[in-house]
Amino acid sequence: MSNDPGKPMSKTTIYDVKVMFGDCDPAGIVFFPNFSKWMDASSLDFFVQCGILPWRELRKTTGIIGTPLLEIHTKFMRPATYGDLIHVHTSVETWNAKTFVQKHIVKKGDEILCEGRETRAFCIHPEGGRLQAIPVPDFIKDKCC
Amino acid sequence: MSNDPGKPMSKTTIYDVKVMFGDCDPAGIVFFPNFSKWMDASSLDFFVQCGILPWRELRKTTGIIGTPLLEIHTKFMRPATYGDLIHVHTSVETWNAKTFVQKHIVKKGDEILCEGRETRAFCIHPEGGRLQAIPVPDFIKDKCC
Amino acid sequence: MSNDPGKPMSKTTIYDVKVMFGDCDPAGIVFFPNFSKWMDASSLDFFVQCGILPWRELRKTTGIIGTPLLEIHTKFMRPATYGDLIHVHTSVETWNAKTFVQKHIVKKGDEILCEGRETRAFCIHPEGGRLQAIPVPDFIKDKCC
Amino acid sequence: MSNDPGKPMSKTTIYDVKVMFGDCDPAGIVFFPNFSKWMDASSLDFFVQCGILPWRELRKTTGIIGTPLLEIHTKFMRPATYGDLIHVHTSVETWNAKTFVQKHIVKKGDEILCEGRETRAFCIHPEGGRLQAIPVPDFIKDKCC
Structure with missing residues (x-):
């Protein structure tokens, strides 16, 4: 059921803040755009934990420059404050042809603080041209599952 | 047709960045959470331009401490970079019983860079209690339309 | 030699980023004001590690609202980038009558990335009045040494 | 008296925030590292107002990639809060052989909020090598005075 919303199509990683x-x-309380910053950091950390090289390395062999954002959607349930230790639980919820949806659940202890979905695409940047989305490479999907 | 999505139920203000x-x-290019920061600034600026007192003043007479965020949803179309002058066009799209949806269209010249919706609630903070959403006050709706 | 510059007059704590x-x-590379943000976080963490209550607690019994900044001075030696794990080594270099100087050395492995000094004062905020610096309380100095 | 501290060796520009x-x-109140961010923006704006091309253009003809920071020193006198309109007055205080000192006075109306000095160097980035400070080019000094 690859499109069952909410069911992860990947490993789940945890990023601490x-x-x-x-x-x-x-x-x-936390100024809300910081939650987006932390989800973004956890998005990249997810791929690194799955064994993908950081973008600056991956670019050399594949041309991939990263996973630019197309859309974000976040619900805020509870606030956090300074001194709190929080955890971003990150997985891929859907792999589409040229995009994928990453889901981030931000927790403090057992409480969910907020929950966000990011739609991203793997992109290359051809010499002299514009950013271009490419189909999600199989070797990346394989490492993430 | 108060629920016609996209049709503003209010004035539209412009906030420059x-x-x-x-x-x-x-x-x-702009790190995307900054767009959320600027929409937040434009959300507050909208109420000030409509003649509502800043939260720190409003609190004294009404107990209202501001409009905490419940949800954000943003689509990113084009990037911006340093030196660019951009404009956040802000309006209220929907007034619900206890929440409202603010719509922000971020433009550079005639180009739309991104478009976001924020769901917010007017809240009070009773002594010793928790934040509490209240029905959107009529005097506020009146000033915004 | 209490004024020997560079000689810590306190414990040294480490804050990881x-x-x-x-x-x-x-x-x-790291946008430099972030180093100031991390030194600020390490400044607060220093007092917490020394056994001082967080400001929001301390205020209730002592009126102290924190340690506002009067001056910063930072030298940047080497850059850092995303993915780097860095460490802020923090101590008090000088206790003056009404101010103190905190020193922060930011390291990546054995390399020093930057070094900063912050001049701060313990302050109270009398009802209806302005922020006011007070002599550094002895019980705080005692816990930090 | 080229080393008379405080006497500007250049035009003065103003950057509004x-x-x-x-x-x-x-x-x-303003979280203090934001003052550093605004001084940095005003530093770049100073050169643009003096008729220097933005770094991304200047690089193509001169190899200059910008003016990395070596040191900052800031004194904080008064706070500011949201809604305040503030002005960063920027000039070059000293031109040294390979570095220069930019001075920023941040005002709200007639009040000085803070005052900072940044030591910077014009740098090139040779292919495969490290960042390298160069003597301040005469055509740049000429445009700034």
């Missing part, structure tokens, strides 16, 4: 004072806003 | 070097990432 | 993609700029 | 909610910390 210690919330800093400077991550918080005048309400004393 | 000059992209800084430090807003950009190793790909040389 | 994993550099994220979003911490880096178009040159592919 | 509208403080956003997300620029502020749990104390409700």
Whole structure:
């Protein structure tokens, strides 16, 4: 059931973040775009944990420059504050022809703080041209599952 | 047709941003969570332009502490880089009983860079209690339309 | 020799940071104000590791609201990039009557990336008044040494 | 008296910043590293206002990749908060053989909020080599004075 929403089509990795004072806003809680920053860091960390080379290396052999974002969708349930240790649980929910959806569940202990989905595409950047999405390479899918 | 998606139920305001070097990432383009930061700034600016007092003033007479975010949904079409002058066009798309949806269209000249929707609620913070969403006050709706 | 510059007048703590993609700029290296953010986080972490309560607790019994910054001075020797694990070594270099100087050495492995000094003051915020620096409390100095 | 400290050796430019909610910390005031970000933006803006091409253009004809930071030194006098409009007054205080010192005075109305000095060097990045500081080019000094 490859399209069963919510069912991961991949391994799940965990990325830890210690919330800093400077991550918080005048309400004393995490300024929400920081959750997007941490999901982005966990997205990259997911591929590294699955054994994919960092983009700056991968580019040399495959031309792939990374996985630019097409869309994000995040629900915020509970706030966090400085000193909190939080965990981003990341997996791939769907592999499409030229895009994929990564799901991030951000937890503090057993509580879910927020949940986000990012739609991304593997891209190459041809000399003199524009960024171009390519089909998700099989060797990458294989390493992630 | 109050629920016709996309049709603004309010004035539209414009918030200008000059992209800084430090807003950009190793790909040389705006790091995407900054678009969320700018939409958030434009959300607050919208209410100020409509004649609502800043939260720190409004709180004294109404108890309202602001409009915490429940959900964001953003589509990214084109990148921007440092030196670019961009404009966030902000309106309220839907007024619900206890929430509202703000729509932000980010443009550079005539080009749309990204488009986002934020679901927010007006909240009060009772002494010793937790944040609590309240029905959108009529005097606020009136000023925004 | 309490004023021998560079000689710590306190314990030394270490604060770890994993550099994220979003911490880096178009040159592919850490955008320098992030080093200030991390020194600030390490400054607070220093007091917590020394057994001082977080500011939001300390305020209740002592009125102290934190240690606002008066001055920073940082030298940058080497860059870092995303994926790097770096360590902020923090100590108090000088205790003055109403201020103190915290020193932060940021390392990657054995390499020093940058070195910064922050001048701070313990402050209280009297009802209806302005922030006010107070002499560094003895019980705090005692715990830090 | 080229080394008279404080006397500008150049034009003075002004860079405006509208403080956003997300620029502020749990104390409700600007999180201090943002002042460094704005001085950095004003540093680049200074050269653009003086008629120097943006780094990404300048690189093509001169090899210059920008003006990396060697040192910053900032004094904080007064805080600012969201909604404030502030102005960064920027000039070159000293031209040295291979470095220069830029001075930034950040004002809100007539009040000085903070004052910072940045030591920078014009750098090239030879193919396969490391960043390398070069003497400040005369055509740049000429345009800035």
